[in-house]
Amino acid sequence: MPGIEDTKEEHKKILEQLSDPELISNWGAFEDLSKRKLHLERILAKFAEVEEVKEKIKENQSLISANEDPELMSLAEADLVQLIERQKILEQEIADLEKNDFAEESENTNSDxxxxxxxxxxxxxxxxxxxxxxxxxxxxxxxxxxxxxxxxxxxxxxxxxxxxxxxxxxxxxxxxxxxxxxxxxxxxxxxxxxxxxxxxxxxxxxxxxxxxxxxxxxxxxxxxxxxxxxxxxxxxxxxxxxxxxxxxxxxxxxxxxxxxxxxxxxxxxxxxxxxxxxxxxxxxxxxxxxxxxxxxxxxxxxxxxxxxxxxxxxxxxxxxxxxxxxxxxxxxxxxxxxxxxxxxxxxxxx
CATH class of the missing domain: 3.30.70.1660 (Alpha-Beta Plaits)
Structure with a gap:
């Protein structure tokens, strides 16, 4: 499964291709690249959300490790369970997006x-x-x-x-x-x-x-x-x-x-x-x-x-x-x- 850096690199290359003056004369290629760009941006948005969840997991783990306030610890532990589950869901969504071809996604969108x-x-x-x-x-x-x-x-x-x-x-x-x-x-x-x-x-x-x-x-x-x-x-x-x-x-x-x-x-x-x-x-x-x-x-x-x-x-x-x-x-x-x-x-x- 490609990582975030690979996705960023592909997204960067597509932006460069879309800036090519010759591309405007080839509407089919232009449209395909635009769709692929949007698909990659959906994946990058999921990656960004995963990073946010990871930061929150660290914060809750720090609160639990501090062991200062029993009530706060209890809340942090409950949040931690939800955050870990959320991270798993997001990672699965990323895997599904990367596995599904963007053309298939566009076809489904078109059908909808x-x-x-x-x-x-x-x-x-x-x-x-x-x-x-x-x-x-x-x-x-x-x-x-x-x-x-x-x-x-x-x-x-x-x-x-x-x-x-x-x-x-x-x-x-x-x-x-x-x-x-x-x-x-x-x-x-x-x-x-x-x-x-x-x-x-x-x-x-x-x-x-x-x-x-x-x-x-x-x-x-x-x-x-x-x-x-x-x-x-x-x-x-x-x-x-x-x-x-x-x-x-x-x-x-x-x-x-x-x-x-x-x-x-x-x-x-x-x-x-x-x-x-x-x-x-x-x-x-x-x-x-x-x-x-x-x-x-x-x-x-x-x-x-x-x-x-x-x-x-x-x-x-x-x-x-x-x-x-x-x-x-x-x-x-x-x-x-x-x-x-x-x-x-x-x-x-x-």
């Missing part, structure tokens, strides 16, 4: 998620002010090209823009074409790795001194549940209608077509204002709400089983920086080369 073929993606501007909003807009433009390449359908559900062409936040749905089956029709399986914090390093168009700025945007990938899966009681909703606003806050519609829905039991609030039709905006807002309630349900179930929160929105850690886009160096850190993204964005501007 077949019922969630469509996704709702939410992009929010993070730190960086106007530049963060422009970066969020760039991310949306990048993702909006992906459905066309994969043969999927895409629809914007909600958007809040700025007066310089950026977006404060945008929510859109990606779903497979009715004729697509298997992995090609599983949008979630291909998009779930995008969730997290994306960071950009570039010179903003508004920067006169030529300094490089760093900005962030968060991407959340939510599984879209089937209608029969999430039951929402009408009495649990507060629905408000208001006039849609555009960049700078000015109203863009004389009628109250924008919709805000508050789910009273959970406190979740969603909005939609992209359509001119109030009913369509309400349908869009309900779709977003159902996905967020499913997300909350999945997280609660995971916390109950694991004892702590591990994942963010669906399948990625929101607090984890997953990708850095370095424009001056034309580089995409951790996942490949940025040149293809930059070229596509430049073509769109031409």
């Amino acid at each position: 998620q077949k019922q969630y073929s469509a996704v709702i993606v939410e992009i929010r501007a993070g730190t960086g002010g106007d530049e963060a909003a422009l970066f969020a807009s760039d991310l949306f433009r990048m993702y909006s090209r992906f459905p066309a390449l994969e043969g999927w359908k895409s629809e914007v559900l909600d958007s809040k823009s700025t007066n310089i062409g950026g977006v404060k936040e945008i929510t859109f749905e990606m779903s497979p074409a009715s004729s697509q089956r298997g992995e090609n029709g599983n949008v979630l399986f291909k998009m779930k790795y995008e969730g997290g914090v994306h960071r950009v390093q570039r010179i903003p168009s508004t920067e006169k001194s030529g300094r490089i700025h760093t900005s962030t945007a968060t991407v959340a990938v939510l599984a879209k549940p089937k209608k029969s899966e999430i039951k929402i009681k009408p009495d649990d909703l507060r629905i408000d209608f208001y006039r849609a606003s555009g960049p700078g806050g000015q109203y863009v519609n004389k009628r109250e077509t924008a919709v805000r829905i508050t789910h009273l039991p959970s406190g979740i609030v969603v909005t939609s204002q992209t359509e001119r039709n109030q009913l369509k905006n309400k349908e869009n807002a309900l779709s977003i709400l159902e996905a967020k309630i499913l997300e909350k349900k999945q997280i609660e179930e995971e916390e109950s089983m694991a004892g702590k929160r591990k994942d963010q929105v669906g399948w990625a850690k929101r607090s984890e920086k997953i990708r850095t886009y370095n424009f001056p160096q034309d580089r995409l850190k951790d996942h490949g080369d940025l040149s293809q993204v930059v070229k596509s964005l430049k073509k769109a501007d031409a």
Whole structure:
């Protein structure tokens, strides 16, 4: 069984491979390496937990050896039994992870998620002010090209823009074409790795001194549940209608077509204002709400089983920086080369 150093070394090599500019042209190899990277990170997380348990075992053994307080000794002995058992369980989990091929694990994961073929993606501007909003807009433009390449359908559900062409936040749905089956029709399986914090390093168009700025945007990938899966009681909703606003806050519609829905039991609030039709905006807002309630349900179930929160929105850690886009160096850190993204964005501007 490989040890922690071997696992760390393989993980390091994969990170180097993912940084190779040539890899972006080979999507199959890129996807396989990304999956293997995640598999190794699960193993490394288990190793880290084992080390924590070992430290606690030493602390309890020291308390028992000190033989100073009978009551404290009794508690330490009880904890020690549980910790030793926990260490055995973790080591077995590591052995199982190392024995199982990551491709088999991915296949099982894919099977578990077949019922969630469509996704709702939410992009929010993070730190960086106007530049963060422009970066969020760039991310949306990048993702909006992906459905066309994969043969999927895409629809914007909600958007809040700025007066310089950026977006404060945008929510859109990606779903497979009715004729697509298997992995090609599983949008979630291909998009779930995008969730997290994306960071950009570039010179903003508004920067006169030529300094490089760093900005962030968060991407959340939510599984879209089937209608029969999430039951929402009408009495649990507060629905408000208001006039849609555009960049700078000015109203863009004389009628109250924008919709805000508050789910009273959970406190979740969603909005939609992209359509001119109030009913369509309400349908869009309900779709977003159902996905967020499913997300909350999945997280609660995971916390109950694991004892702590591990994942963010669906399948990625929101607090984890997953990708850095370095424009001056034309580089995409951790996942490949940025040149293809930059070229596509430049073509769109031409």
